[in-house]
Amino acid sequence: MAKLKDIAQKTGFSITTVSRALAGYDDVNPDTRRQIEAVAMGLGYQPNGVARQLRSQKTDTLGIVIPSDDTRFSDDFFSELLMGVGYATAHMGYDLLVSAQTSDDEMSAYRRIVGGNRVDGVIIARTRRHDPRIAYLQECGHAFVVAGRSAPDEPSNFPYVDVDSQDGIGQVTNHLIGLGHRHIGIILPPSEIAYTGYRLAGYQQALIHAHLPYQPHYVVHGDLRREGGRDATYNLLTHHPQLTAIVACNDAMALGAMNTIQAMGLRVGADVAVTGFDNIALAEHAHPPLTTVRQPFVEIGQHLVELLIRLIQQKPLGESQILLSPMLIIRQSCGADLPRTESP
Amino acid sequence: MAKLKDIAQKTGFSITTVSRALAGYDDVNPDTRRQIEAVAMGLGYQPNGVARQLRSQKTDTLGIVIPSDDTRFSDDFFSELLMGVGYATAHMGYDLLVSAQTSDDEMSAYRRIVGGNRVDGVIIARTRRHDPRIAYLQECGHAFVVAGRSAPDEPSNFPYVDVDSQDGIGQVTNHLIGLGHRHIGIILPPSEIAYTGYRLAGYQQALIHAHLPYQPHYVVHGDLRREGGRDATYNLLTHHPQLTAIVACNDAMALGAMNTIQAMGLRVGADVAVTGFDNIALAEHAHPPLTTVRQPFVEIGQHLVELLIRLIQQKPLGESQILLSPMLIIRQSCGADLPRTESP
DNA sequence: ATCTATATCCGAAACGTTTTGGATGGTTAA
DNA sequence: TTAACCATCCAAAACGTTTCGGATATAGAT
Numbered sequence: 001m002a003k004l005k006d007i008a009q010k011t012g013f014s015i016t017t018v019s020r021a022l023a024g025y026d027d028v029n030p031d032t033r034r035q036i037e038a039v040a041m042g043l044g045y046q047p048n049g050v051a052r053q054l055r056s057q058k059t060d061t062l063g064i065v066i067p068s069d070d071t072r073f074s075d076d077f078f079s080e081l082l083m084g085v086g087y088a089t090a091h092m093g094y095d096l097l098v099s100a101q102t103s104d105d106e107m108s109a110y111r112r113i114v115g116g117n118r119v120d121g122v123i124i125a126r127t128r129r130h131d132p133r134i135a136y137l138q139e140c141g142h143a144f145v146v147a148g149r150s151a152p153d154e155p156s157n158f159p160y161v162d163v164d165s166q167d168g169i170g171q172v173t174n175h176l177i178g179l180g181h182r183h184i185g186i187i188l189p190p191s192e193i194a195y196t197g198y199r200l201a202g203y204q205q206a207l208i209h210a211h212l213p214y215q216p217h218y219v220v221h222g223d224l225r226r227e228g229g230r231d232a233t234y235n236l237l238t239h240h241p242q243l244t245a246i247v248a249c250n251d252a253m254a255l256g257a258m259n260t261i262q263a264m265g266l267r268v269g270a271d272v273a274v275t276g277f278d279n280i281a282l283a284e285h286a287h288p289p290l291t292t293v294r295q296p297f298v299e300i301g302q303h304l305v306e307l308l309i310r311l312i313q314q315k316p317l318g319e320s321q322i323l324l325s326p327m328l329i330i331r332q333s334c335g336a337d338l339p340r341t342e343s344p
Numbered sequence: 345m346a347k348l349k350d351i352a353q354k355t356g357f358s359i360t361t362v363s364r365a366l367a368g369y370d371d372v373n374p375d376t377r378r379q380i381e382a383v384a385m386g387l388g389y390q391p392n393g394v395a396r397q398l399r400s401q402k403t404d405t406l407g408i409v410i411p412s413d414d415t416r417f418s419d420d421f422f423s424e425l426l427m428g429v430g431y432a433t434a435h436m437g438y439d440l441l442v443s444a445q446t447s448d449d450e451m452s453a454y455r456r457i458v459g460g461n462r463v464d465g466v467i468i469a470r471t472r473r474h475d476p477r478i479a480y481l482q483e484c485g486h487a488f489v490v491a492g493r494s495a496p497d498e499p500s501n502f503p504y505v506d507v508d509s510q511d512g513i514g515q516v517t518n519h520l521i522g523l524g525h526r527h528i529g530i531i532l533p534p535s536e537i538a539y540t541g542y543r544l545a546g547y548q549q550a551l552i553h554a555h556l557p558y559q560p561h562y563v564v565h566g567d568l569r570r571e572g573g574r575d576a577t578y579n580l581l582t583h584h585p586q587l588t589a590i591v592a593c594n595d596a597m598a599l600g601a602m603n604t605i606q607a608m609g610l611r612v613g614a615d616v617a618v619t620g621f622d623n624i625a626l627a628e629h630a631h632p633p634l635t636t637v638r639q640p641f642v643e644i645g646q647h648l649v650e651l652l653i654r655l656i657q658q659k660p661l662g663e664s665q666i667l668l669s670p671m672l673i674i675r676q677s678c679g680a681d682l683p684r685t686e687s688p
Numbered sequence: 689a690t691c692t693a694t695a696t697c698c699g700a701a702a703c704g705t706t707t708t709g710g711a712t713g714g715t716t717a718a
Numbered sequence: 719t720t721a722a723c724c725a726t727c728c729a730a731a732a733c734g735t736t737t738c739g740g741a742t743a744t745a746g747a748t
Contacts (some may be wrong), residue, residue, distance in 0.1 A: 001459065001461070001484075003734060003735090004734070004735070005734080013697075013698085014697070014698045014699075015698085015699095015734090015735085015736095016697075016698050016699075016700095016736085016737080017696085017697055017698070019735070019736065019737090020697090020736090020737090023736080027695070027696060027697075028695095028696070028697080029695075029696060029697085032696080032697085044459075044484075046455055046456070046459030046460055047460060047734085047735075048398075048460060048461050048733085048734050048735070049456065049457075049460030049461055049462045050394055050397045050398045050403070050460070050461050050462065050733085050734080050735090051398050051703090051733070051734035051735040051736090052460075052734080052735055052736080053394045053703090053735090054392075054394045054395055054398050054702095054703045054704070054705090054733085054734080054735075055702075055703050055734080055735045055736050055737085056703085056735080056736065056737095057703070059394070061441070066430065076625070079423045079424075079426070079427055080423075082423070082426070083423055086410065086442055086444040087444055089444060090443065090444035090445060095441055095442070095443050095456075095457070095462075096441070096442045096443070096444070097405070097439055097440070097441050097442075098430055098439070098440045098441075098442050099434065099439050099440070100430040100431055100433065100434035100440070101434060111390055112390070112393065112439075113393075113439070115345065115388075115390030116390055116391060116392060116393030116394070116396075117345070117392050117393060117394050117704095118393045118394065118439075140345075140388075255629075281420070281625070281626055282625055282626055282629050285599075285626050285629040285630050285631060286629050287629060287631055287633075289631075347704060347705090348704070348705070349704080357727075357728085358727070358728045358729075359704090359705085359706095359728085359729095360706085360707085360727075360728050360729075360730095361726085361727055361728070363705070363706065363707090364706090364707090364727090367706080371725070371726060371727080372725095372726070372727080373725075373726060373727085376726080376727085391704085391705075392703085392704050392705065394703085394704080394705090395703070395704035395705040395706090395733090396704080396705055396706080397705090397733090398703085398704080398705075398732095398733045398734070398735090399704080399705045399706050399707085399732075399733050400705080400706065400707095400733085401733070461734095
């Protein structure tokens with residue numbers, strides 16, 4: 001690879017001048033610049049990014065760590081988010097360093113990436129209670145931005161982009177109530193997930209608003225994967241056969257719920273309504289199509305990246321805590337406008 | 345951030361000794377090492393990755409560039425591949441630099457990443473004819489590995505991992521023929537895509553084997569997206585209503601084909617069989633579920649990453665051109681074992 | 689002729705590591 | 719007693735940039 005030095009030797013100018021010529025400084029003679037540019041082009045010069053990063057102490061790179069237990073690496077939420085973030089990152093002229101971390105030592109990836117100065121800022125997703133990643137980043141003063149605020153009872157003293165999931169689950173629950181459902185189960189995420197509280201609150205609030213009793217037995221937890229949805233649904237339906245609707249807190253669990261319902265010989269939508277959250281690509285094509293709450297991943301990614309870059313460049317943030325309004329997407333799984341074309 | 349220098353000052357040893365102590369060299373007194381380690385721990389020392397990269401001329405990072413036209417950034421193929429590669433990369437202790445490139449200048453991302461020494465090796469996907477990326481990487485002698493070989497009539501003189509798509513499409517076509525279909529259309533990818541030739545060959549071979557005529561009119565091209573599948577199917581079915589089956593060369597186009605068929609008032613599977621390729625997550629949940637050919641993305645990612653890392657570390661490659669056998673996945677969209685539960 | 693301003697250039701330091709090639713002092717073998 | 723050896727340490731160079739603070743020369747002003 002050609003270096004500045006090579007161009008300097010070939011043109012007879014100093015490394016400094018070559019560097020400044022290529023960087024567009026105006027204290028270099030136009031003729032000189034042309035010569036240098038010609039030689040640089042001829043040699044196929046490409047600046048060494050690493051050296052540049054070391055000297056200028058910035059990398060023009062954002063980092064994101066995705067969990068990848070053997071079980072979870074194909075998590076649709078992360079793959080959608082990753083695409084949204086990747087898209088936005090590219091459009092801002094940054095690169096994206098993805099560290100799929102094996103679960104053994106959660107923080108090591110962050111230390112390597114952040115402490116090792118590999119990125120100018122990081123994006124954190126799926127916030128947990130007392131999230132150690134946030135604590136670490138705040139302590140070491142590194143730029144970061146979070147997809148999803150803290151739990152309702154914790155402070156969110158950092159920039160974030162989140163969807164108002166209380167509102168989202170509220171809409172979904174209202175919709176079910178409007179369809180006549182009175183016994184509605186809910187499958188929450190594990191309680192250490194930060195947004196769990198918001199989703200529960202949305203569910204409770206909708207019940208209260210409709211003067212329906214809140215039954216703690218109707219609330220269970222699942223692991224955000226399809227299996228979790230299956231198990232949780234089985235438990236709910238065997239203990240509470242009076243349930244006519246199940247609100248799952250993400251699409252993966254909703255799909256699991258549909259599996260269980262169908263396996264029990266019931267009809268999704270007609271016998272038991274099911275709703276999800278996220279609107280992953282699968283949701284539209286589920287059988288029956290899944291009523292859910294849309295997370296605008298592209299928009300989320302865009303906001304995250306813009307916020308983070310402003311933070312890095314020390315520009316004014318504007319609104320640094322962005323709460324997006326979710327959109328209810330009504331499909332057949334909740335039994336509304338049921339075309340009744342399913343045969344058992 | 346604490347540097348080696350800080351530890352050196354605090355312990356009274358030289359930077360060299362500190363470096364060597366932490367790196368585990370055996371020419372440092374055990375006592376000294378303990379002191380240094382203690383101080384390093386106390387200061388929360390984290391080696392500066394960029395400096396280390398510059399000095400040692402390696403990054404322990406792999407690169408992948410994903411296309412992200414506004415239209416295509418949510419390409420399921422890439423998101424599945426990305427997950428597979430990310431997973432494997434993490435397990436090998438490497439990081440992954442993802443550059444979602446905006447389409448304007450295709451090679452610029454490669455030049456920046458590769459020429460700029462940001463990565464030790466890159467993964468290329470969706471090979472095209474006369475692929476300029478491969479030419480560039482071969483010319484500058486950088487380590488790379490390819491997901492998908494060259495077109496049949498071009499040499500594949502580089503390490504790759506590919507699925508035998510001739511065999512895959514052959515299996516699919518055979519299966520359709522076995523179900524009694526005699527007029528089978530095929531939606532190929534654009535002809536500049538390298539694997540297009542293999543898929544066409546698989547189709548042709550299956551026809552020949554069954555003594556069926558090859559009808560050039562039954563062959564059309566689509567843009568690998570759902571819209572392409574829709575348009576192509578519309579053209580096929582309006583010009584050749586005798587078709588009873590359509591082989592789409594990826595799942596996205598197959599889903600589009602299903603849309604069109606249903607929009608024309610026909611039943612997928614019963615009236616017109618449809619098959620895909622890739623087995624993206626959606627395929628299983630399509631309506632009806634899509635018969636397709638599985639691409640084992642995780643396995644592909646694993647092979648790609650292992651191959652690339654061996655290349656980087658100059659270890660013997662073993663088999664450097666890996667052709668995986670695809671697996672036919674039979675679902676309802678081709679009308680086999682049709683439960684006939686669909687109502688029109 | 690001297691001074692100032694301007695245009696153009698460059699040496700050297702710095703970014704934080706790793707590694708090379710000794711230096712130092714003590715211990716052992718002859 | 720001297721040479722050889724070992725254990726332990728370190729100064730300095732190198733990786734390839736960017737940038738600070740001048741240096742030099744030429745032109746114009748006085």
